[in-house]
Amino acid sequence: MSKNTGRRAAAAIALTGAAALLLSGCFSGGGSGGASGDGDARIQVAFMQPPKANMNPFSDDAFKLSRWSTGETLVQLNDDIEIDPMLATEWEQVDDVTWTFTLRDDVTFHDGTPFNAEAVKNTLDQAMASTTPPRAMAGVALTTEATGEYEVTITTDVPDPLLPNRLASPQLSILSAAAYKDDGTITPIGTGTGPFVLTDVNGSTTATLDRFDDYWGEPAKIAGIDASFVPDGTARAGSLRSGETDVAETIPVSQIDLLDADTAHEVLQTRTTYLALNSESGPFADPAVRAAARAAIDPSGIVDSVYEGHADPAVGLLGPAIPWAEDLRGDVESATAPGTVAGVEITLATYTDRAELPEIAVQLEKQLEDAGFVVTQDVREYANMETELLSGGFDAVVFSRNTLLDTGDPLSFFAQDFTCEGGNNVSRLCDPAVDALVAEGQTLPLGEDRQKATLAAEEAILQLDAAIPLVHDRVVQGEAGTFADVKRDPLERRLITELTAPVQ
Structure with a gap:
C-alpha cells in the first residue's frame, strides 16, 4: 500500500532542465491587453487551432481548457513531470486495482453548484461511457464510487500504476452536472472550476473567459482572456507585431526574424x-x-x-x-x-x-x-x-x-x-x-x-x-511583453494562469 500527499510519486519522465522549467515572462514593450495595468486588464491571445469537437472535453479541445485555466483535474503534472494535488488533496493506492482520492471541500463550480465526490463520479462515468473516451484512458476501464462526500474510490479493470497520470489529463477535467446534456453533448461553458470561467465560444473564431471571483485558490490577477483562433501562422505573427495580440501560439519559423528578439521565445518540446x-x-x-x-x-x-x-x-x-x-x-x-x-x-x-x-x-x-x-x-x-x-x-x-x-x-x-x-x-x-x-x-x-x-x-x-x-x-511562442507570468510549457498544457498579470 502506498500513500501520497503534497508532491506525489514521480511520473515516467524527468525532462532536462531546459525542458522542465515552465518559464515565465516578465518583459517591457507595447501591446493591447496590458494598458490598464491593473486587475481590470484582459489578455488577448491568438491560438493556433480552432475547436475541433465543439469544445467536447473528451477531445483535444480539452487542452484549451487547461491552457485557459478554466478546466481542472483531480491531480496535475508539475514542472518536473511529477504528480501534484489539484482538486484532490491526497490519494492512496489500496491494492493493485483500487485507489482512493480525498477531495478539496472548498471548491464551487462556475455555475454555483458544489464540487463533491458525486460530481467527480459523474465526470468519470461520463468519460467511460463516451463513444469517444479520452485518449488518456486507452487500455484501462475504471469504475468510480463516492465513498464519502469528499472521497472517491476508483477501481481499474487491470493493475495500472499510471492511473494518477491519466487523471491529470485535461481530457478528464471535472465539470458540473450541467455540462452533460441529455442529447449527449458536453459543454464546458460555465461548468468548470478554474480561476477563469468560460462564458462564450463563438464557433471557430473566438472564445471569452472572465475571472471567477469564487475560485478556491488565488484569484486571477487579470479580468479575463479574449481568445481568437487563427490557424494561419503568418496572421498570428502579424497580430503580435501590430499590437492586436499579447500572446500568440506557435510562431512559424519564417516569421521569427520579423519579430523583436525579446518577443520570440523558443520552448524545447516533447x-x-x-x-x-x-x-x-x-x-x-x-x-x-x-x-x-x-x-x-x-x-x-x-x-x-x-x-x-x-x-x-x-x-x-x-x-x-x-x-x-x-x-x-x-x-x-x-x-x-x-x-x-x-x-x-x-x-x-x-x-x-x-x-x-x-x-x-x-x-x-x-x-x-x-x-x-x-x-x-x-x-x-x-x-x-x-x-x-x-x-x-x-x-x-x-x-x-x-x-x-x-x-x-x-x-x-x-x-x-x-x-x-x-x-x-x-x-x-x-x-x-x-x-x-x-x-x-x-x-x-x-x-x-x-x-x-x-x-x-x-x-x-x-x-x-x-x-x-x-x-x-521546438516551438516558438510569441509574447508582446505586455504581460508577465505567461507559461512556456513543454507539455502544452498551460499558458494563461491566475498568476498572469500586466507588466507595470
Missing part, C-alpha cells in the same frame, strides 16, 4: 514530427512498399531548410527532451527489404495549422517521386481533415505529435498512436507483437524497467516502417 504510413489499406499496406518509402526519405536537410535550425534531427519517435531515450535506444532497421515502387500512386496529406508541415511535404514529395512514387498532396486545416486522418483516408500523413501530451508517459503515446485500439492511430497500425509489448510495458511501475519497455515498443514500431521520424520540434 514533440516529434513524423511521416505516418497507412499500414491498413492502400499501397503502404505492403511492408515492402513502406520499406521503400523509408529508404527514399532523407530527413537530414529538413532541420536546416525548413526549420532554419529551430528543431533537432529525428533520432526516433522520442526526442532529446526525454533524456533517457537516447541512452536506451539501439540501431533500428526495417524488418522488410524495400520493394519496387515505380508508378505506385500515393496521397500525401498534412495540415496548414503548423506552417512547417506543408514545407516538409514538398520536400518529401520530391524524395518519394525520385524513388518512383507518384505523389498527390492534400493540404488543409486540421479541423477539416481530422476525421479522414484518423480513419485511414490518406496513404501518408506528415503528422506532429507531443509524445507526452496525454499522460506524461511516452508508452501511453505508443498505445494511442500505434496499437489496434489506439484512438489516434493515423498509421492504422495493428500488429500483435507491438500490442503485446505495449500492454506488457503498461503493467510496469514507473522507472527504468518501464523505460526499457518503452524503447522496445519504439523499436518494434520503427521496424515495421509504420512511422518515419523526421524532426523533434
Whole structure:
C-alpha cells in the first residue's frame, strides 16, 4: 500500500532542465491587453487551432481548457513531470486495482453548484461511457464510487500504476452536472472550476473567459482572456507585431526574424514530427512498399531548410527532451527489404495549422517521386481533415505529435498512436507483437524497467516502417511583453494562469 500527499510519486519522465522549467515572462514593450495595468486588464491571445469537437472535453479541445485555466483535474503534472494535488488533496493506492482520492471541500463550480465526490463520479462515468473516451484512458476501464462526500474510490479493470497520470489529463477535467446534456453533448461553458470561467465560444473564431471571483485558490490577477483562433501562422505573427495580440501560439519559423528578439521565445518540446504510413489499406499496406518509402526519405536537410535550425534531427519517435531515450535506444532497421515502387500512386496529406508541415511535404514529395512514387498532396486545416486522418483516408500523413501530451508517459503515446485500439492511430497500425509489448510495458511501475519497455515498443514500431521520424520540434511562442507570468510549457498544457498579470 502506498500513500501520497503534497508532491506525489514521480511520473515516467524527468525532462532536462531546459525542458522542465515552465518559464515565465516578465518583459517591457507595447501591446493591447496590458494598458490598464491593473486587475481590470484582459489578455488577448491568438491560438493556433480552432475547436475541433465543439469544445467536447473528451477531445483535444480539452487542452484549451487547461491552457485557459478554466478546466481542472483531480491531480496535475508539475514542472518536473511529477504528480501534484489539484482538486484532490491526497490519494492512496489500496491494492493493485483500487485507489482512493480525498477531495478539496472548498471548491464551487462556475455555475454555483458544489464540487463533491458525486460530481467527480459523474465526470468519470461520463468519460467511460463516451463513444469517444479520452485518449488518456486507452487500455484501462475504471469504475468510480463516492465513498464519502469528499472521497472517491476508483477501481481499474487491470493493475495500472499510471492511473494518477491519466487523471491529470485535461481530457478528464471535472465539470458540473450541467455540462452533460441529455442529447449527449458536453459543454464546458460555465461548468468548470478554474480561476477563469468560460462564458462564450463563438464557433471557430473566438472564445471569452472572465475571472471567477469564487475560485478556491488565488484569484486571477487579470479580468479575463479574449481568445481568437487563427490557424494561419503568418496572421498570428502579424497580430503580435501590430499590437492586436499579447500572446500568440506557435510562431512559424519564417516569421521569427520579423519579430523583436525579446518577443520570440523558443520552448524545447516533447514533440516529434513524423511521416505516418497507412499500414491498413492502400499501397503502404505492403511492408515492402513502406520499406521503400523509408529508404527514399532523407530527413537530414529538413532541420536546416525548413526549420532554419529551430528543431533537432529525428533520432526516433522520442526526442532529446526525454533524456533517457537516447541512452536506451539501439540501431533500428526495417524488418522488410524495400520493394519496387515505380508508378505506385500515393496521397500525401498534412495540415496548414503548423506552417512547417506543408514545407516538409514538398520536400518529401520530391524524395518519394525520385524513388518512383507518384505523389498527390492534400493540404488543409486540421479541423477539416481530422476525421479522414484518423480513419485511414490518406496513404501518408506528415503528422506532429507531443509524445507526452496525454499522460506524461511516452508508452501511453505508443498505445494511442500505434496499437489496434489506439484512438489516434493515423498509421492504422495493428500488429500483435507491438500490442503485446505495449500492454506488457503498461503493467510496469514507473522507472527504468518501464523505460526499457518503452524503447522496445519504439523499436518494434520503427521496424515495421509504420512511422518515419523526421524532426523533434521546438516551438516558438510569441509574447508582446505586455504581460508577465505567461507559461512556456513543454507539455502544452498551460499558458494563461491566475498568476498572469500586466507588466507595470
